[in-house]
Structures are given as structure tokens and as C-alpha cells.
Amino acid sequence: MSLSVVIPVYNDAEGLTRLLRQIEELALFDAVLVCDDASDPPCRPADLGFDDAAGRISYLRSEHRRGAGHARNMGLDAVTTDHVLFFDSDDIFLPPLVALCDALAQEPEAFDFCLFRHVDSRERAKGVPGPMPFDQQLWERCGPHMIAPRRLEPAEQVTLAEIAAYPWNKIYRTAFLRETGITCTEIPVHNDIELHWASFLLAERVLVSAALCCEHIVSEGGDRLTNQRSAARLEVFTALDALHAYLPRAPMADAFLVPMVRFYVRLFVWIEENLDLLHHAAFRRRAAAFLLRVHDRESMTLIANRDPLLARDIVYHIREGRL
Known part of the structure; x- marks a missing residue:
């Protein structure tokens, strides 16, 4: 090898x-x-x-x-x-x-x-x-x-x-x-x-x-991802948009959808915990816009059927970002 x-x-x-x-x-x-x-x-x-x-x-x-x-x-x-x-x-x-x-x-x-x-x-x-x-x-x-x-x-x-x-x-x-x-x-x-x-x-x-x-x-300290608290974290949605572009090509797309969404909903919480307060409102707006962009009625129905608590969390993030 x-x-x-x-x-x-x-x-x-x-x-x-x-x-x-x-x-x-x-x-x-x-x-x-x-x-x-x-x-x-x-x-x-x-x-x-x-x-x-x-x-x-x-x-x-x-x-x-x-x-x-x-x-x-x-x-x-x-x-x-x-x-x-x-x-x-x-x-x-x-x-x-x-x-x-x-x-x-x-x-x-x-x-x-x-x-x-x-x-x-x-x-x-x-x-x-x-x-x-x-x-x-x-x-x-x-x-x-x-x-x-x-x-x-x-x-x-x-x-x-x-x-x-x-x-x-x-x-x-x-x-x-x-x-x-x-x-x-x-x-x-x-x-x-x-x-x-x-x-x-x-x-x-x-x-x-x-x-x-x-x-x-x-x-x-230092400048590792773990320690970053700046607005640079808001660019995470560029990565998540790219990720969703792969999903239609996945042989097991239906099986991966809920775990993938669960991953980035957890990530949203982690980012807020590690983000300077002055960027919270902008992050929440970006999160809500992303969720509305990538989830239609069909995907939300699938998520709600398989993981109702996850569907609730998605709705929460959308509401928070639109307040």
C-alpha cells in the first residue's frame, strides 16, 4: 500500500x-x-x-x-x-x-x-x-x-x-x-x-x-477551532450547504438524513456556546435561513416520523432566527 x-x-x-x-x-x-x-x-x-x-x-x-x-x-x-x-x-x-x-x-x-x-x-x-x-x-x-x-x-x-x-x-x-x-x-x-x-x-x-x-x-488558548469565538464560525453554513449537495448522490440518503441533521443541530448548540455574544443574533438568523433552505415538507415529515424531538429542535432554531 x-x-x-x-x-x-x-x-x-x-x-x-x-x-x-x-x-x-x-x-x-x-x-x-x-x-x-x-x-x-x-x-x-x-x-x-x-x-x-x-x-x-x-x-x-x-x-x-x-x-x-x-x-x-x-x-x-x-x-x-x-x-x-x-x-x-x-x-x-x-x-x-x-x-x-x-x-x-x-x-x-x-x-x-x-x-x-x-x-x-x-x-x-x-x-x-x-x-x-x-x-x-x-x-x-x-x-x-x-x-x-x-x-x-x-x-x-x-x-x-x-x-x-x-x-x-x-x-x-x-x-x-x-x-x-x-x-x-x-x-x-x-x-x-x-x-x-x-x-x-x-x-x-x-x-x-x-x-x-x-x-x-x-x-x-491558541487559535484551534475549539478556541475560536469569532464571526468566522458563521461560515459553517458554506460547509453545510456543500454537504447537502452530496446527499442526493448517496446510496443510503434516507438512512443518513436524520443522523446528519442531528449532527448539525448539535453543532449549532456547540457553536453558540463557543461564540462571542455579539455574533449570536447573526448566527441564529443564518441557522434559520439554512434550515428553511434545505428542508422541505417531505424531509421534515421524514424527520418528524423518525425523531420527533429533532423536528422540534429544527422548529426551535427556525423560530429563534426569525424573532
Whole structure:
């Protein structure tokens, strides 16, 4: 299995250095694409002490800051291997990734992507190394101890789509992303929603492993998505509009509709909790307009029949945004 890693980076020479050293030790990747989102100074691997005699490291750079979504798309365009893994510069790989890649190399059939578990640094600090509690509950429903990769059943695929929309917990078949046209949304934050959900919607063969293959590091302060409180969050509706455009192409569109809506209604609540108060009214207006735009009588009837409480929440958000 030939595998590339695409690393978006912005002003994180320290994290990138740590990650590139780890990549050297793992010896898993045929190609490393560092995608610099106009860092100042540039985060060029050669300047960080990496002598790439084997020619495995490529350095791509945007002249202007355009966000991690654009950086990942830039990297994807340059990938020449059969498979690709997107990874953030300030996260770290864990040893089980090696065994997972070895197992995937033995897979007799092509897979569109393989999903794996991760450790969230906030949970590790509590002594519970694993994902956040809601994600772990979803894993529990699909067999949390299955380390060897196996194929997801359709119902499990729908269930696990609701985990947090991360770009770095999946190994993708490059041709799957290119044939379906799946990309990241090029917005400042929430740019991985499209990649995550569209992958679940359109994939025909998904593998899964409960192996803990990386650690997502969330620090207090900084400019991570978790810490952003600005109006940039309002651009989430660009990603959600893009996501709804994939839905008619999904083989199991009816099965995915309610989980997908449940995801973004929860997201609306989370965004308000992490948004400066002065942006609340504008966010509520945008949420109401989005819900009215993407839900007709037919979809609302389906949602109300399957999840009446979710239908109530949709009505609530529409009313709040129109007050």
C-alpha cells in the first residue's frame, strides 16, 4: 500500500518539527506533503533541519492565508500514491498506526477509507485515553475492541458518521476522493465537515479499526477551532450547504438524513456556546435561513416520523432566527 501524509501547517514550526521526526521514525509514508498556509516565517522542512535526501518530502505554500481546508486540498491535488492520510501539524501518531497500515496492506479488496480511533488529550488528562465521551459511545455501539480492520455494515456506517468531523482519523483511497470530487471546504473553520460527511455518504466499502492510532492535542488558548469565538464560525453554513449537495448522490440518503441533521443541530448548540455574544443574533438568523433552505415538507415529515424531538429542535432554531 503506497501512502502519503498531507500536513497543513500555519506558524507551527515546533509542532511540524516534532511530527516530521516522528514520521522519520515510523517509516510508513512514501511521500510527505507539507502544505504551508502562508506561515510567517515559512515552515519549510529544509529550514527546520530535515535533509530530504530520498526526495520524499514536498513543500507546498500558499501566498496568502486561506485556511487548513485549502491547504489540504492543495496537498490532495499533489498526491501520487494510492492512499492518503491528512494529519495536523500539532497532533501526534501513536504506535498502533504501524500495525493498522500493515493489516491494510494485506486487504484483498479496495476500500474507500478506513476509520480508526484516536486519543483526545483532554480525555488522557482525565486518565481515560480515548476519544471524547459522545464519540466513544458511538464506538461502543459498533464494537470498540475490534483492532483488526473489518468492513462496516451499512447500519454501522450510518452510526459512526455521527462522530466528530475530523480529517485525520481516516486513511483514504486517493482515487475515491478524486472520483467522487470530495474535498475540504475552503473556509477558516469547520472546513473538515464536508470531507468527513461526504466520505460516509458516498463510500461503498468502509473499513474500521478501534486501534488508537493518533492523539489529538487540544491546548487552552491558541487559535484551534475549539478556541475560536469569532464571526468566522458563521461560515459553517458554506460547509453545510456543500454537504447537502452530496446527499442526493448517496446510496443510503434516507438512512443518513436524520443522523446528519442531528449532527448539525448539535453543532449549532456547540457553536453558540463557543461564540462571542455579539455574533449570536447573526448566527441564529443564518441557522434559520439554512434550515428553511434545505428542508422541505417531505424531509421534515421524514424527520418528524423518525425523531420527533429533532423536528422540534429544527422548529426551535427556525423560530429563534426569525424573532
